[in-house]
Amino acid sequence: MQALRRQLLDSVRAFKGIYSNPRLRRLQLAWVGSSVGTWGYVIALMVYAYRQGGAGAVGLVGLIRWFPAAIAAPFGGMLGDRFPRLRVMLVSDLIRAGALAVSAGAIALDAPAVTVYLLAVLVALVSQAFQPAEAALLPTLAETPEELAAANVASTTIEAGGYFVGPALGGVLLAVSNVETVFVVTAVAFLWSAAMLALIRLPAPEETREAPRGGWKEEALAGFRTIGRDSRLRLIVGLFAAQTLVYGALIVMIAVAAIQLLDLGSPGIGYLNAALGVGGLIGGIAAVALVGVRRLGLTFGLALILWGAPILVIGLWASAVPAFVLIGVAGLGLTLVDVAGFTLLQRAVPEEVLARVFGVLHSAFYATGGIGAILAPALISWLGIRGALIVAGAVLPAVTIPSFRLLGHIDRTLTVPTAELKALRGIEMFAPLPPPTLEALASSLTRMKVPAGETVFRQGDHGDRFYILDSGEIEIEVDGREANVLGPGDYFGEIALLRDIPRTATARARKETQLYALERDAFLGAVTGHAGSSEAAETVVVARLGLT
Numbered sequence: 001m002q003a004l005r006r007q008l009l010d011s012v013r014a015f016k017g018i019y020s021n022p023r024l025r026r027l028q029l030a031w032v033g034s035s036v037g038t039w040g041y042v043i044a045l046m047v048y049a050y051r052q053g054g055a056g057a058v059g060l061v062g063l064i065r066w067f068p069a070a071i072a073a074p075f076g077g078m079l080g081d082r083f084p085r086l087r088v089m090l091v092s093d094l095i096r097a098g099a100l101a102v103s104a105g106a107i108a109l110d111a112p113a114v115t116v117y118l119l120a121v122l123v124a125l126v127s128q129a130f131q132p133a134e135a136a137l138l139p140t141l142a143e144t145p146e147e148l149a150a151a152n153v154a155s156t157t158i159e160a161g162g163y164f165v166g167p168a169l170g171g172v173l174l175a176v177s178n179v180e181t182v183f184v185v186t187a188v189a190f191l192w193s194a195a196m197l198a199l200i201r202l203p204a205p206e207e208t209r210e211a212p213r214g215g216w217k218e219e220a221l222a223g224f225r226t227i228g229r230d231s232r233l234r235l236i237v238g239l240f241a242a243q244t245l246v247y248g249a250l251i252v253m254i255a256v257a258a259i260q261l262l263d264l265g266s267p268g269i270g271y272l273n274a275a276l277g278v279g280g281l282i283g284g285i286a287a288v289a290l291v292g293v294r295r296l297g298l299t300f301g302l303a304l305i306l307w308g309a310p311i312l313v314i315g316l317w318a319s320a321v322p323a324f325v326l327i328g329v330a331g332l333g334l335t336l337v338d339v340a341g342f343t344l345l346q347r348a349v350p351e352e353v354l355a356r357v358f359g360v361l362h363s364a365f366y367a368t369g370g371i372g373a374i375l376a377p378a379l380i381s382w383l384g385i386r387g388a389l390i391v392a393g394a395v396l397p398a399v400t401i402p403s404f405r406l407l408g409h410i411d412r413t414l415t416v417p418t419a420e421l422k423a424l425r426g427i428e429m430f431a432p433l434p435p436p437t438l439e440a441l442a443s444s445l446t447r448m449k450v451p452a453g454e455t456v457f458r459q460g461d462h463g464d465r466f467y468i469l470d471s472g473e474i475e476i477e478v479d480g481r482e483a484n485v486l487g488p489g490d491y492f493g494e495i496a497l498l499r500d501i502p503r504t505a506t507a508r509a510r511k512e513t514q515l516y517a518l519e520r521d522a523f524l525g526a527v528t529g530h531a532g533s534s535e536a537a538e539t540v541v542v543a544r545l546g547l548t
Helices: 002-020 022-082 085-108 113-127 130-141 145-176 179-198 215-220 222-229 231-261 267-290 296-316 320-348 351-414 418-425 435-444 494-499 520-528 531-547
Strands: 446-450 455-457 465-471 474-478 481-486 506-509 513-519
Touching: 022 085, 022 113, 022 130, 022 145, 022 179, 022 222, 022 351, 085 113, 085 130, 085 179, 113 130, 130 145, 130 320, 130 351, 145 179, 222 231, 222 351, 231 267, 231 296, 231 320, 231 351, 267 320, 296 320, 296 351, 320 351, 418 435, 418 465, 435 513, 435 520, 465 520, 494 520, 494 531, 513 520, 520 531
Parallel strands: none
Antiparallel strands: 446 513, 455 506, 465 513, 474 481, 474 506
């Protein structure tokens, strides 16, 4: 009970951190506008298509949404790594708002439907730049690993809320107005998102990264290469793809099950989808427990089973009331999958390719979701709706359970070293670094035990490491004379690394001492690669050289 209480208190503190951190708060408010606007627009587009060409036109709109998005997603992720992420998101919002406003005008003027469909393709393509950039920006804005997990919980809850609120808002507006009005209102939602992004002030300006020698093609494929080289990423993305395959199939099966299996009629389609959204909102509350959890890999696996198993049970137990509950449980599992999986990726992927990896992930989402929607009618025709639900629900347990050993390995390799992270945060030259970089450095620290009287390095030696004191005392001697005595939390060894000169002093343990050591390349890569850290390090070096 005490452990649970501490965890809940940590969770509450992390959520308070989100809303006391103005940059994170505004990013989440921008996501509210983007999510609600997206789902409200989709409902209006479906209604417009149905009025223009019936079910066939609705199917065409589905293709417009899924497959161009699957192709564009890796390139959208590339933009988030190549250009400042805030700017990418802002431009995405403005283009979408403009396209929707033009669509509203085209509908009001009775322009050809192909005009609205082409603008829908543009919206689908441009949307692929927003979410990968947002997912990659979150770790930069979060100040602790717990705050990052809390931010992912908030983002996923907002997405679930958008899935529920956006269609409801679109339906209400359609009941009292027309399609073009919904388009205008959703354009305003994207403008709200853009306004929130424009208010975010970063601690250091985002840099435009130089294109690699291989050009745009090389850069666009970097996310695929990063995933291909890392078995952990391949497993996470593969399980995510299995989840969205089932999701794409379920959306079709819900429509058939509501009418043929549960006798709910056409309104039941909306009720079951709403139950999925409500479950997602409840999942957002439940996901608070994931803040600070270290075993996210196993949590990810259990959440996948929680998402798939209720679908299987609906096929076995076809009754309306249990179906609503089970769909809600599946929605809860879906939220937990997103929170755990996104946080794992943010911890495992290098910051410079993070948006492109999320671009690949979203490409997999759209492609497998589309495939699931195509396979569902064939499964229903072959096995009936009951059999189709059982098969779809069995997919995730079947692929996830054999993966638990590998998910446990991911947990062991991605555990955040809390003590080491705290030691780095207390040093001024590391404080400006983004959390992903700090976590990588913390994982690179090695512990050293130095007996009393032993020398760590001598004046004139080559500099190969940077040191932080965890306990004990280190005496610093210059030309044989004592210059300083360092205690826990102090650090030394940076001058030879930053100036590329021999050691300027001798460091010796006055009593048994515990040190953290960081190799030269890791130290220089982190400190000199960030403007704020480089400036702080230069101030330290100048002050210490003045003292010596």
